[in-house]
Amino acid sequence: MTATRPRAYRQAVPRLWWLRRRSYLLFMLRELSCVFVAWAVLFLLLLLKAVGNGHVDYQRFLEWAAKPWVIAVNVVALAFLVFHAVTWFNLAPKAMVIRVPKQMLAVAPKAIVRRLPEGRVPGWLIVAQNYIAWVCVSAIVAGLVMWSGS
Amino acid sequence: MRRRTRPIEPFLWLLFSAGGVLAALFLPVVLLLFGVAYPLGGIGPPTYQSLHALAAHALTRVVIFSVCVLSLFHWAHRFRFTLLHGLQIGRLDRVVSMFCYDGALVGSLAALVVLMRL
Numbered sequence: 001m002t003a004t005r006p007r008a009y010r011q012a013v014p015r016l017w018w019l020r021r022r023s024y025l026l027f028m029l030r031e032l033s034c035v036f037v038a039w040a041v042l043f044l045l046l047l048l049k050a051v052g053n054g055h056v057d058y059q060r061f062l063e064w065a066a067k068p069w070v071i072a073v074n075v076v077a078l079a080f081l082v083f084h085a086v087t088w089f090n091l092a093p094k095a096m097v098i099r100v101p102k103q104m105l106a107v108a109p110k111a112i113v114r115r116l117p118e119g120r121v122p123g124w125l126i127v128a129q130n131y132i133a134w135v136c137v138s139a140i141v142a143g144l145v146m147w148s149g150s
Numbered sequence: 151m152r153r154r155t156r157p158i159e160p161f162l163w164l165l166f167s168a169g170g171v172l173a174a175l176f177l178p179v180v181l182l183l184f185g186v187a188y189p190l191g192g193i194g195p196p197t198y199q200s201l202h203a204l205a206a207h208a209l210t211r212v213v214i215f216s217v218c219v220l221s222l223f224h225w226a227h228r229f230r231f232t233l234l235h236g237l238q239i240g241r242l243d244r245v246v247s248m249f250c251y252d253g254a255l256v257g258s259l260a261a262l263v264v265l266m267r268l
Contacts, residue, residue, distance in 0.1 A: 013238055015237060015238045017238075018236060028232070028236060031228055031231070031232040031236070032232060034224060034225040034228035034229050034232070035225070035229065037169075037173045037177060037221050037224060037225050038221070038222065038225040038229075038257075040173070040177040040180065040181050040185075040221070041177070041217075041218050041221050041222055041225075041257065041261075042257075043181065043184070043185060044177075044180055044184075044214070044218065045218065045257075045260060045261055045264050047184055048205055048214070048264050048265065048268065049264045049267075051198070051201055051202050051205055051268065052264060052267040052268045054198075055198045058198045058201070059198075062188065062189075062195055065184065065185065065188070065189045066189040066191075070185075070189070071185070071186065071189050071190065074181055074185030074186055074189075075185075075186060077181055077185065078178060078181050078182060078185065078186060081173070081174075081177050081178045081181060082178055084170075084173065084174055085173075085174035085175075085178055088170050088171070088174045089174065095167070133175060134174065134175055137175045137176060137179070138175075138178070138179040141176065141179045141180065141183075142179055142183060144204055145183055145196055145201070145204065146183075146193070146196065148196060148200045148201070148203065148204040
C-alpha cells in the first residue's frame with residue numbers, strides 16, 4: 001500500500017455555477033467588464049496611432065469607426081464601462097476606510113462628530129466624491145476634445 | 151483552488167485598483183465621444199490639427215499613458231480570475247497569468263510607441 005497524504009475535501013463546483021443565480025450572473029458580467037476596458041484602450045490606441053500617421057489615416061480611422069459593427073461594439077462596450085464605473089464607485093467605501101484624525105475629532109463640533117460612524121468618513125461621502133470626480137473628468141476631457149480647435 | 155503566495159501578488163492588486171479607478175474616470179467619456187457620438191454624426195469630430203495638438207501635448211501623453219497602462223493591468227488581473235473561477239480552471243493559473251500579464255505588458259509597450267510617435 002502506498003501511503004497518500006490525506007487531502008482536504010473539496011466540493012465539486014459546477015463549471016457554469018454563475019448561470020445558476022441572477023446575482024452570480026451579475027457578478028460575472030461585472031467581472032467581464034474588464035474585457036471592454038481592454039477594448040476601450042485598444043480603440044484609443046488605434047485612434048492615436050492614426051493621428052500619429054497623419055491626416056489621411058485619421059480620416060480612415062473615422063470612417064472605420066463609423067461602420068455599423070464597430071458602433072455596435074462600442075455601444076455595448078460603453079454600457080459595460082458605465083457598469084464598471086458605477087459598481088466600482090459604489091464599492092469604494094468598502095475597500096477604502098478613511099478615518100478622521102483624533103486631533104480633528106477633538107476640535108470638531110459635536111453635531112458633526114456624531115455623524116461620523118466610529119470616527120470614519122461616512123461611505124456615502126466617499127461615493128459622492130467619486131461621482132463628482134467622474135463628472136469633472138468627463139467634462140474636462142470632453143471640453144478639451146471639442147473645443148481644442150477653436 | 152491552489153495558489154502559491156507570491157510576493158508580487160499585492161503589487162498586482164494595487165495595479166488592479168489604480169487601473170479600475172482610471173478606467174472608470176476616463177474611458178467612458180473617450181468611448182462616448184469617439185466610439186458613439188462622432189460616428190453617429192450628431193456632432194462633428196475635431197479637426198486633425200486640433201486633435202493632434204491636444205494629443206501631442208506632454209501632459210496629455212503622460213495622462214493617456216497612465217490610463218492605458220493601469221487599465222491594461224486592471225484587465226489582466228480581473229480577466230485572470232474571471233477565467234480561473236468562471237471556467238473552474240484554477241490549475242492553469244500559470245498559463246492564464248502569463249497570457250494576461252504579458253498581454254498587458256505588450257499593450258503598454260504599444261501605448262509607449264504610439265505616444266512617442268505623435
